[in-house]
Amino acid sequence: MKSASILMIVGSALLLGLFIFPLWNIVLEAPQYPDGIGMNIHIDGLQGRDKHDLQNIDGLNHYIGMRKLPKANEMWEFSTFPLVIGGMAALGILIGILGFFKVLNYKWFLAWLILMTVLGILGMYDFNAWMVDYGTNLDPKAIMKMTDADGNPLSYKPPLFGTKDILNFRAHSYPSLGAYLMGLGMFLTFVAFWLGKKKTT
DSSP states (O other): OHHHHHHHHHHHHGGGGGGTSOSEEEEEEETTEEEEEEEEEETTEEEESSTTHHHHHHHHHHHHTOOOOOOGGGOTHHHHHHHHHHHHHHHHHHHHHHHHTTSSOTHHHHHHHHHHHHHHHHHHHHHHHHHHHHHHSOOTTOSOOOBOTTSOBOOOOOOSSEEEEETTEEEEEEEOHHHHHHHHHHHHHHHHHHHHHHHTO
């Protein structure tokens, strides 16, 4: 049980990497931007991949009626997500310590993993809902009003995961290092549960 508890502690602690590394990354490629422009999505705000990327993205979006990218204080998620991640990391570490001293059993490891999975799914749903609103709720007074073959306004929503062509841009949206650390941490907590169960059966 001690080895399982150590894995639980390490796996939970890996979530703290989200306070250092970005969770997600979106890059836009186009002929006028051969190196691409992009943004890193952190749990507490947005950062340009390069110095002027956020400014350039806002400038492009202005022409088609998209709102400016939100500041950290303009979205409740950027103040709530750090609390959730910090709380789940602390809770997981505490469960691991109590498991090490045999105060709790391996079932608590699974309970933490299920809760973290549910919170992760809700976070992804919220992120996608924001991108839908951001890419479709356009200013009717925009300089450029692009429509499809049926005359409906185009959606400029970036993909949640993968690559998508938007006008003359190709948008790439993929997890970044923070997400991989979180995924690894959750995998380690599953291994901790499996080891704990194996040693008590």
